[in-house]
Amino acid sequence: MPQINPYLNFKGNCEEAFNFYKSVFGGEFPYVGRYKDMPPSEGEHASQIDGNLIMHISLPISKETVLMGSDVGGDWAKHTVEGNNIQLSINAESEEDATRIFNGLSAGGQVKMPLEKTFWGAFFGMFTDKFGINWMVNYDYNQQK
Template structure:
């Protein structure tokens, strides 16, 4: 079964925003990763971002929902404006399902990051569909069944 979560991009104040959301919703962060933690061979744009900035953060809102986010910078920052900084993240149960959904959603749209294996253990890609909606598709190889 697929899980859909909101994913918010920030221009440098992700940590501040998520500490605020944590004060509202409660709970603890499930994950906090910083750009300095990325392997040096990954996408070059990450090296243009302050290493202390948030690469990925997640805050459980309920058993079924995570609020997720990151700071953007480098070449991606110019495309991030208030209003288009929210993406829909869909997490699926198999690589095959990820491919099927990614290909379906990207038809007539734009692929922003090809669907591929990542250093964090996911089969992941990003796209903008033909209606201008931003999507992230992910299959986590380490998920528990």
């Protein structure tokens, strides 16, 4: 069964926010990726962002829920405001499941990033559905069953 987690976007203070959330929920960050860690071939978007900012961070807050986030910049920052800075992130159980969910939920909506293999080892895509809800669909190739 797919897992759904909240994904928060920030305009430069993601690390500060997640350290605050960690102080409340406890735990450790299993992954902290910075924009400077991205391969140069991943597009111009990342080159517009301070390399020390957070590309992706996650904080497990229960067995079932992981709070995730990133800093946005460049053109994406222009469209990010309080209220639309959250997405629902679905972690699928297979590439086929990810494709089915992505195609189904994005029908009639606007694809922001097509579903594709990424440098971080996932099959990933983003879209806004026809109701204005922001979604991310992810399948980690190395996830443990």
